[in-house]
Amino acid sequence: MDDVRHLYVHLPFCAHRCGYCDFVTVVGRRGQHAAYVDALLAELTLERDLLAPALETLFLGGGTPTFTEPAVLARLLAALPDAREVTVEANPETVTPALAALLREHGVSRVSLGAQSFEPRLLATLDRAAGPDDVRRAVYALRDACFDNISLDLVYGIPGQSAPDLDSDLAAALALEPEHLSCYELEAKPGTRFTHAHAEELARQAAAMEGYFERVVETLIGAGYRWYETANFCVPAGHAGGRDLRAQHNLGYWRGRDYLGLGIGAVSTVAGRRWRNAPSLGSYVGMLRSGSRPRREVEVLPPATRRAEQVLLGLRLDEPLRLAPVAEAVDAAGWERVERLGLAERRRDERGEEAIALTQRGRFLGGAVTAEVLA
Amino acid sequence: MDPARIRNFSIIAHIDHGKSTLADRILEVTGTLSGRDMREQVLDTMELERERGITIKAQAVRVAWKGHQLNLIDTPGHVDFTYEVSRSLQACEGAVLVVDAAQGVEAQTVANAYLAIENNLEIVAVVNKIDLPQADPDGRAAELGGLIGEPPDRVLRASAKTGFGVEAVLDAVVERIPPPTGDPNTASRALVFDSSYDQYRGVVAFVRVVDGSFRARERLRAMAQGTRFEVEELGFFSPTMRPAESLAAGEVGYVITGLKDVSRLRVGDTLTSEASPAAAPLPGYKDVKPTVFAGLFPTDSDDYPELRDALDRLKLNDAALFYEPETSQALGFGFRCGFLGLLHMEIVRERLEREFDLDLIVTAPNVAYQVETPTGEIVEVHNPADMPSDVERVEEPYIKASVIVPKEFVGAVMELCNERRGRFDHMEYLSEQRVHLTYELPLGEIVLDFYDQLKSRTRGYASFDYDLAGFREGSLVRVDVLVGGEPVDALSLIVHREGAYARGRALVERLREEIPRQFFDVPIQAAIGSRVIARETVKAKRKDVLAKCYGGDITRKRKLLERQKAGKKRMKQVGAVEVPQEAFLAVLNLNEDGGGRRGG
Numbered sequence: 001m002d003d004v005r006h007l008y009v010h011l012p013f014c015a016h017r018c019g020y021c022d023f024v025t026v027v028g029r030r031g032q033h034a035a036y037v038d039a040l041l042a043e044l045t046l047e048r049d050l051l052a053p054a055l056e057t058l059f060l061g062g063g064t065p066t067f068t069e070p071a072v073l074a075r076l077l078a079a080l081p082d083a084r085e086v087t088v089e090a091n092p093e094t095v096t097p098a099l100a101a102l103l104r105e106h107g108v109s110r111v112s113l114g115a116q117s118f119e120p121r122l123l124a125t126l127d128r129a130a131g132p133d134d135v136r137r138a139v140y141a142l143r144d145a146c147f148d149n150i151s152l153d154l155v156y157g158i159p160g161q162s163a164p165d166l167d168s169d170l171a172a173a174l175a176l177e178p179e180h181l182s183c184y185e186l187e188a189k190p191g192t193r194f195t196h197a198h199a200e201e202l203a204r205q206a207a208a209m210e211g212y213f214e215r216v217v218e219t220l221i222g223a224g225y226r227w228y229e230t231a232n233f234c235v236p237a238g239h240a241g242g243r244d245l246r247a248q249h250n251l252g253y254w255r256g257r258d259y260l261g262l263g264i265g266a267v268s269t270v271a272g273r274r275w276r277n278a279p280s281l282g283s284y285v286g287m288l289r290s291g292s293r294p295r296r297e298v299e300v301l302p303p304a305t306r307r308a309e310q311v312l313l314g315l316r317l318d319e320p321l322r323l324a325p326v327a328e329a330v331d332a333a334g335w336e337r338v339e340r341l342g343l344a345e346r347r348r349d350e351r352g353e354e355a356i357a358l359t360q361r362g363r364f365l366g367g368a369v370t371a372e373v374l375a
Numbered sequence: 376m377d378p379a380r381i382r383n384f385s386i387i388a389h390i391d392h393g394k395s396t397l398a399d400r401i402l403e404v405t406g407t408l409s410g411r412d413m414r415e416q417v418l419d420t421m422e423l424e425r426e427r428g429i430t431i432k433a434q435a436v437r438v439a440w441k442g443h444q445l446n447l448i449d450t451p452g453h454v455d456f457t458y459e460v461s462r463s464l465q466a467c468e469g470a471v472l473v474v475d476a477a478q479g480v481e482a483q484t485v486a487n488a489y490l491a492i493e494n495n496l497e498i499v500a501v502v503n504k505i506d507l508p509q510a511d512p513d514g515r516a517a518e519l520g521g522l523i524g525e526p527p528d529r530v531l532r533a534s535a536k537t538g539f540g541v542e543a544v545l546d547a548v549v550e551r552i553p554p555p556t557g558d559p560n561t562a563s564r565a566l567v568f569d570s571s572y573d574q575y576r577g578v579v580a581f582v583r584v585v586d587g588s589f590r591a592r593e594r595l596r597a598m599a600q601g602t603r604f605e606v607e608e609l610g611f612f613s614p615t616m617r618p619a620e621s622l623a624a625g626e627v628g629y630v631i632t633g634l635k636d637v638s639r640l641r642v643g644d645t646l647t648s649e650a651s652p653a654a655a656p657l658p659g660y661k662d663v664k665p666t667v668f669a670g671l672f673p674t675d676s677d678d679y680p681e682l683r684d685a686l687d688r689l690k691l692n693d694a695a696l697f698y699e700p701e702t703s704q705a706l707g708f709g710f711r712c713g714f715l716g717l718l719h720m721e722i723v724r725e726r727l728e729r730e731f732d733l734d735l736i737v738t739a740p741n742v743a744y745q746v747e748t749p750t751g752e753i754v755e756v757h758n759p760a761d762m763p764s765d766v767e768r769v770e771e772p773y774i775k776a777s778v779i780v781p782k783e784f785v786g787a788v789m790e791l792c793n794e795r796r797g798r799f800d801h802m803e804y805l806s807e808q809r810v811h812l813t814y815e816l817p818l819g820e821i822v823l824d825f826y827d828q829l830k831s832r833t834r835g836y837a838s839f840d841y842d843l844a845g846f847r848e849g850s851l852v853r854v855d856v857l858v859g860g861e862p863v864d865a866l867s868l869i870v871h872r873e874g875a876y877a878r879g880r881a882l883v884e885r886l887r888e889e890i891p892r893q894f895f896d897v898p899i900q901a902a903i904g905s906r907v908i909a910r911e912t913v914k915a916k917r918k919d920v921l922a923k924c925y926g927g928d929i930t931r932k933r934k935l936l937e938r939q940k941a942g943k944k945r946m947k948q949v950g951a952v953e954v955p956q957e958a959f960l961a962v963l964n965l966n967e968d969g970g971g972r973r974g975g
Contacts, residue, residue: 230922371943
């Protein structure tokens with residue numbers, strides 16, 4: 001059976017909304033946390049049959065999952081099925097020793113901290129509540145609670161940022177010795193107040209972005225990390241006692257696996273269908289309370305579309321993509337062109353089967369190379 | 376009708392000075408058209424003409440005024456159609472010269488006035504739009520009187536919009552314009568001053584009968600071209616088609632020829648009876664030749680047959696349009712088209728896109744060159760890519776340009792003309808504020824962006840007109856462009872040797888901005904023969920990937936990629952380099968100083 005082995009749970013609540021954020025979030029509403037968690041669990045019950053008996057990964061994303069009322073969060077964690085990897089996203093200012101202990105007690109194995117930057121001026125630009133010391137304190141609290149898989153998120157291309165700022169952010173992050181790092185360029189959505197307010201500076205940052213990206217990759221590889229996905233780095237297994245520290249949940253996405261998403265705005269992809277729950281909190285809680293599924297936007301993914309997605313996702317990884325299942329999605333002439341230019345290469349996967357991957361330079365140009373390769 | 380009671384006249388004016396409104400008002404005042412039937416600007420038939428405020432095809436309308444037959448002959452309103460205008464004027468004995476009371480004399484007013492004077496027409500000068508708040512009727516009357524050598528009090532005042540003064544204009548037409556001369560009893564001759572094409576009836580000629588008379592069913596001959604046909608129907612417009620038994624000396628009307636191709640009956644030709652032909656044609660016929668050329672290519676090469684059919688159909692109605700198949704390495708199959716001028720080119724392009732729904736790439740326009748090869752052979756070159764590398768001498772077309780501009784912009788206009796290899800000819804004050812400048816300029820310096828530059832450097836105040844002034848030898852070279860080492864034929868241009876370096880420099884700098892960064896460095900070079908005169912590099916891109924891609928992002932990411940792929944399809948492949956279509960227009964927008972944009 002192709003049962004779903006990856007479960008995502010969306011916890012939308014935040015203390016406030018950061019200017020650059022475009023996720024489905026809900027500010028405050030402490031009184032509604034419990035009702036929302038009830039709805040999440042009701043949705044889980046409705047979709048339970050889709051899930052495999054044993055999950056590989058569970059991921060609580062947000063929003064700020066750790067902003068959720070601790071008792072409510074504890075109830076949710078207790079009710080969710082167990083998984084080999086359980087990740088929770090956290091904002092540094094919410095991570096107290098008590099919270100760290102709560103997470104640990106409820107089987108959380110991995111915490112992803114939204115550090116974004118260590119420069120107070122840039123954190124202010126992003127409307128982030130945490131300061132650099134909050135990030136450090138959060139990491140120490142997690143270490144004290146015996147977390148041995150911590151990820152830090154960094155953002156670059158922030159209005160006002162310079163190359164030396166980025167260097168010191170990377171150095172500050174590395175000093176905390178995280179097992180995993182995610183580094184994203186700031187994506188300013190057109191039409192938002194943030195984009196409008198920083199238009200000129202964002203244009204300057206956009207011009208500098210390719211330099212930043214190279215700097216991030218160079219620095220982290222230099223520090224011994226594995227650049228296993230376009231924006232993701234981890235301590236290699238060889239330096240971690242053989243543990244695979246890649247984000248197993250996200251690897252599921254990149255390998256084209258099916259996944260179930262619960263909560264408002266959450267996306268699921270199961271057996272050739274993808275759906276996104278409507279973002280309205282009231283409607284979500286109301287529908288599930290009355291025993292029906294939430295409103296959803298459904299997209300049918302024909303096999304050809306699935307194959308194209310497997311190529312575009314798989315080529316983000318450093319591990320080779322087995323060719324046979326996706327061969328129809330690859331344009332021979334386009335492939336030859338990027339191969340000749342040294343942007344992609346044929347390899348063997350771990351089973352010795354024919355596979356494809358991007359070269360180091362090709363990975364910097366992954367979007368354009370994929371556009372070339374796809375039939 | 377007794378020729379003594381006939382008056383044939385045109386209304387001539389600068390664009391938007393009110394010619395069409397006055398014509399409409401004349402139809403109304405004379406009862407030719409009741410107010411209820413009034414359709415705004417009846418004489419302009421095509422949609423495009425109305426939008427642009429210009430008239431492409433002339434018609435003639437017969438109206439009655441106080442016992443006289445007045446034939447109002449409409450003229451095309453633009454420089455590109457000077458020859459057609461002059462044929463229309465040749466069909467008249469007089470012209471009503473209209474000037475906007477706010478704007479005053481403009482370049483086309485001057486050009487039209489000179490044309491009228493050359494054709495020995497009696498001019499009835501009218502200051503129009505006197506109802507406008509900014510109108511200065513007295514000042515404009517003085518300007519206009521000065522232009523045609525008449526005292527200002529002979530200049531009429533009118534407002535075609537309100538109808539004020541229109542009757543006085545008609546009275547002046549009757550009183551001042553002489554009746555047609557010509558012999559009603561001799562061998563017949565009629566001037567073809569315009570023609571149009573009707574899908575069902577073929578070529579319709581607009582004629583002015585000079586001598587004798589013409590009857591329906593009569594067999595006729597066009598004297599210059601030798602075309603023979605039988606008159607299917609003749610008559611006049613008032614304002615719609617009114618068939619008649621005959622058209623007599625002095626009268627103006629239409630002749631339905633049944634010919635299936637406009638090129639067989641050209642404007643300016645003389646019709647005569649085949650049975651008893653006249654001894655000599657009327658003077659002045661000339662075969663109009665295109666002066667401006669450009670390549671037209673379908674964006675999607677599958678549309679080539681549609682483009683060919685569309686040109687075939689336009690040609691039926693537009694004898695001046697010239698086209699021949701052209702193959703470009705960069706742009707594929709298309710046509711090299713010849714036009715009477717830039718406006719004509721613009722009209723054809725718009726009609727192809729609008730009426731035939733074609734998506735086109737139009738290359739930068741160029742002029743026709745007369746080239747003498749070392750063997751003494753003379754060839755006409757319509758395409759820079761066809762310029763032989765070994766030439767004895769090259770001649771390029773010149774124009775006499777006429778610019779009217781407020782005096783504070785005289786320096787700016789002179790500077791522009793000097794940059795464009797202009798030779799100063801004459802300067803004259805039309806009034807205290809406004810100056811009339813004439814320059815001789817190579818047409819090749821005009822076709823790219825002269826007009827835009829003129830407008831921008833004079834804040835829109837300059838008006839411009841020109842006349843062709845023959846071919847002259849020039850020190851000209853062909854500049855080729857290489858992208859990624861491959862020559863791009865569609866970007867070759869012919870320039871004066873002295874300006875070649877600056878043009879080449881500007882062109883490669885412009886292309887560097889237009890060509891997106893690729894997976895590898897792309898050199899862009901400008902070369903004369905094998906000598907590279909300018910070089911720029913589009914540096915290879917270093918990053919092109921979305922940072923974030925998780926479960927909720929996949930659909931969006933896939934759609935972005937699909938869009939990226941679709942964008943690639945619109946690119947033209949030059950060797951291994953993808954070149955956007957806009958780059959082929961780079962040549963059009965070079966900076967006037969030839970220096971290109973600064974940038975690092």
